[in-house]
Amino acid sequence: MQRWKRAGWCFLLLGMASPGFSQETPANLVRLGAGATFPGNGSGWVTDHLQTTWMATAGYDRFLTPHWALEAGGSWQRNPVDTSDSPISDLDLFSDTWGLHAGVRNDLLTKKTFHLYADLGIGFYQSLLYVNGTQEDSAAGWGVPLGLGGEFFLPARLSLGLRLGYLPLFMSQGASFDSLQVQLQVGTFWGKTQFQTPRKPKPEPIVKQPR
Numbered sequence: 001m002q003r004w005k006r007a008g009w010c011f012l013l014l015g016m017a018s019p020g021f022s023q024e025t026p027a028n029l030v031r032l033g034a035g036a037t038f039p040g041n042g043s044g045w046v047t048d049h050l051q052t053t054w055m056a057t058a059g060y061d062r063f064l065t066p067h068w069a070l071e072a073g074g075s076w077q078r079n080p081v082d083t084s085d086s087p088i089s090d091l092d093l094f095s096d097t098w099g100l101h102a103g104v105r106n107d108l109l110t111k112k113t114f115h116l117y118a119d120l121g122i123g124f125y126q127s128l129l130y131v132n133g134t135q136e137d138s139a140a141g142w143g144v145p146l147g148l149g150g151e152f153f154l155p156a157r158l159s160l161g162l163r164l165g166y167l168p169l170f171m172s173q174g175a176s177f178d179s180l181q182v183q184l185q186v187g188t189f190w191g192k193t194q195f196q197t198p199r200k201p202k203p204e205p206i207v208k209q210p211r
Contacts, residue, residue: 029061029069033161033187037077039179051080055183061105066195071119072102092132099125101145110194113153120146125169141171149183153193161185 037053059073081093103121122144129137149163161184168178 029063029189029191029193031057031059031061031073031159031187031189033057033059033159033185035161035183035185035187037184038182039079051082053080053181054078055185057185057187063192063195066110067107069105069107070102071105071121073100075099075101093130095127095129097125097127099123099143099145101143103145112194115151115153115193116149117151118146118148120144125171127169127171139171141169143167143169147183153189157188157190159185159187159189161187 034054034056037055039051039053055075055077057073057075059071061069061071063069075098077097079095079097081095083091083093101121101123103119103123105117105119107115107117109116123142124140125143126138126140128135145165145167147163147165149161149165151159151161153159163183163185165181165183166178167181171177
């Protein structure tokens with residue numbers, strides 16, 4: 001329970017640092033996405049034998065300047081484990097990893113429909129290991145997600161993204177590991193994708209009083 005309290009405080013502090021979602025603010029962006037992750041490497045038997053991972057994400061960005069934003073988000077990953085050619089080949093193994101994070105995002109290149117960005121954050125994660133559909137183990141801790149990616153904003157609120165991400169996790173019970181992943185996502189979005197200078201109130205017309 002303590003880890004969720006810490007995550008809650010993290011999101012509360014981020015919310016206090018940025019105004020709410022509104023079309024009148026310089027830029028707020030909400031994303032929902034889903035896709036596939038292709039693991040590059042890990043440490044430990046489970047992470048070394050991960051197959052294509054399915055994932056879903058939700059995120060909120062509050063742009064402070066044309067190239068910098070505060071961000072917060074949540075993620076879920078389903079990680080099948082390849083047990084073939086192993087003593088436990090008759091078992092079906094997979095793990096679910098849930099996470100909440102907050103951080104900063106830097107848009108290195110900003111076009112009307114395309115952003116090239118880098119991001120860095122800190123988050124809290126829980127990983128659950130299942131054997132033949134039954135939960136056998138769990139670990140929780142914190143991680144430092146960082147990545148480099150590109151995102152297309154298409155008509156009908158459709159987005160396409162490709163991200164190279166690195167996530168070291170520092171979990172309980174000696175379950176720490178890190179992974180390098182290629183993430184491919186399709187999703188939707190609401191809000192403004194670019195920073196806009198706040199509108200200045202129009203001056204009130206001067207009405208001349210009759211003499």
